[in-house]
Amino acid sequence: MSLSFLRLLRSSRPSVLYSPRVRDYTRTSGIRLLNNDASQAQLADIDVSKLEVIHRKDKKPQPASAGLKFGHTFSDHMLTIPWSVESGWGTPQIRPYGPLELEPSATVLHYAQTIFEGMKAYKDEQGRVTLFRPDMNMRRMNTSAARIALPTFDGNALLELIKKLVHLDKEWIPTLPGYSMYIRPTMIATQKAIGVGPPNEALLFVILCPVGPYYAGGFKPVSLYGTTDYVRAAPGGTGAFKLGVNYAPGILPQKLVGEKGYAQNLWLHGPEHYLTEVGTMNLFVVFEQDNGDWELVTPPLDGMILPGVTRDSVLTLAREHSQGKKLDGLDRKITVTERSVKMSEVKEAAEKNKLIELFGSGTAAIISPVDRIGYMGEDVHIPTGPDGMGPVSGPVLRELVGRQTGTIPSDWSVVIDEP
Numbered sequence: 573m574s575l576s577f578l579r580l581l582r583s584s585r586p587s588v589l590y591s592p593r594v595r596d597y598t599r600t601s602g603i604r605l606l607n608n609d610a611s612q613a614q615l616a617d618i619d620v621s622k623l624e625v626i627h628r629k630d631k632k633p634q635p636a637s638a639g640l641k642f643g644h645t646f647s648d649h650m651l652t653i654p655w656s657v658e659s660g661w662g663t664p665q666i667r668p669y670g671p672l673e674l675e676p677s678a679t680v681l682h683y684a685q686t687i688f689e690g691m692k693a694y695k696d697e698q699g700r701v702t703l704f705r706p707d708m709n710m711r712r713m714n715t716s717a718a719r720i721a722l723p724t725f726d727g728n729a730l731l732e733l734i735k736k737l738v739h740l741d742k743e744w745i746p747t748l749p750g751y752s753m754y755i756r757p758t759m760i761a762t763q764k765a766i767g768v769g770p771p772n773e774a775l776l777f778v779i780l781c782p783v784g785p786y787y788a789g790g791f792k793p794v795s796l797y798g799t800t801d802y803v804r805a806a807p808g809g810t811g812a813f814k815l816g817v818n819y820a821p822g823i824l825p826q827k828l829v830g831e832k833g834y835a836q837n838l839w840l841h842g843p844e845h846y847l848t849e850v851g852t853m854n855l856f857v858v859f860e861q862d863n864g865d866w867e868l869v870t871p872p873l874d875g876m877i878l879p880g881v882t883r884d885s886v887l888t889l890a891r892e893h894s895q896g897k898k899l900d901g902l903d904r905k906i907t908v909t910e911r912s913v914k915m916s917e918v919k920e921a922a923e924k925n926k927l928i929e930l931f932g933s934g935t936a937a938i939i940s941p942v943d944r945i946g947y948m949g950e951d952v953h954i955p956t957g958p959d960g961m962g963p964v965s966g967p968v969l970r971e972l973v974g975r976q977t978g979t980i981p982s983d984w985s986v987v988i989d990e991p
């Protein structure tokens with residue numbers, strides 16, 4: 573980072589500028605953002621009417637749904653939209669899925685200027701195609717872009733283009749239960765010059781990936797290792813944004829806990845060992861309180877936690893339950909809180925049989941129950957239900973999947989294609 577850029581950052585602190593599309597989201601998540609200069613200028617935004625479609629001539633062979641490995645298969649087409657500092661967002665193209673052309677100097681390859689999103693399209697038995705809360709992904713992608721001085725964009729316009737891409741490749745959406753089409757919007761800095769600063773060129777692209785259940789064995793509980801030697805996120809850092817730079821440093825710790833016989837890192841923060849996230853998922857704990865009620869807890873959006881769409885959905889469903897709109901299969905009263913949880917609290921609750929369950933949440937795996945945490949040389953055991961899911965996560969998962977796939981009507985499900 574050049575000195576002058578640092579000075580610019582510092583000098584503009586007192587009167588932080590927000591673009592309107594970022595402001596709404598930061599208000600709900602409590603994240604303060606400094607927006608980049610480029611998006612403040614009057615440049616062209618994404619224009620759906622300019623879309624060019626280049627159809628693939630040779631349709632790729634489609635593998636059988638049952639053999640799909642998460643993230644390994646891509647559909648026929650992709651969406652690309654170039655951006656430059658002089659003219660803003662350029663012509664959107666839907667074109668055959670294939671390699672991108674990048675110069676070796678492209679700054680993304682040196683300074684990790686890359687952000688991404690993860691969302692899913694579902695197709696029901698009648699052929700109706702839906703997205704789940706896609707507006708949240710568009711808002712979050714803009715906050716991620718702004719955080720690393722990539723250009724922001726009109727989220728509604730990108731969403732319209734994603735719908736067109738999904739429509740074109742809709743025969744790639746698997747219909748087996750638990751199957752869907754994973755959508756991966758990405759933005760990279762493509763400036764052809766070595767140097768750290770806001771890029772003068774960028775590329776937004778979207779690829780589609782037919783997927784089955786994230787864990788091949790179904791909702792089998794996973795084991796975690798309470799990681800204290802490495803950090804995923806720190807106060808004032810970038811943990812609350814979906815930036816590529818947050819993931820590379822987690823790969824070695826993931827490999828190391830794998831060698832110890834655990835599935836994922838449980839990222840613990842500070843000398844108090846606060847629970848933050850599980851691998852690349854948000855985290856929930858259920859405690860039994862002294863009066864017999866249950867408390868569903870998740871760490872607060874303090875800047876270290878990624879504001880997950882699934883996290884928000886679990887919180888909303890649980891809050892509706894506590895306000896009387898009962899979740900099917902959950903009779904217990906629960907209180908829902910966003911607060912910090914120390915590992916000592918989890919361990920003590922486990923010892924006193926007050927720990928009901930612990931699970932991760934994210935678009936890819938939806939809900940991931942946990943059955944044990946390796947912590948300071950011993951295992952903390954966590955109860956799991958007969959089918960792997962716990963007494964809160966089970967009913968939450970059924971409601972969530974129902975709303976995602978459209979079997980339970982809700983305004984979270986956006987129909988993009990009628991049969």
Ligand SMILES: *Cc1c(COP(=O)(O)O)cnc(C)c1O
Pocket residue numbers: 690814849851852853854878879880881882883933934935936
């Ligand atoms: C994407 C992600 C999540 C989950 O977010 P969803 O919107 O629910 O998919 C949680 N934590 C991290 C670190 C993530 O990258």
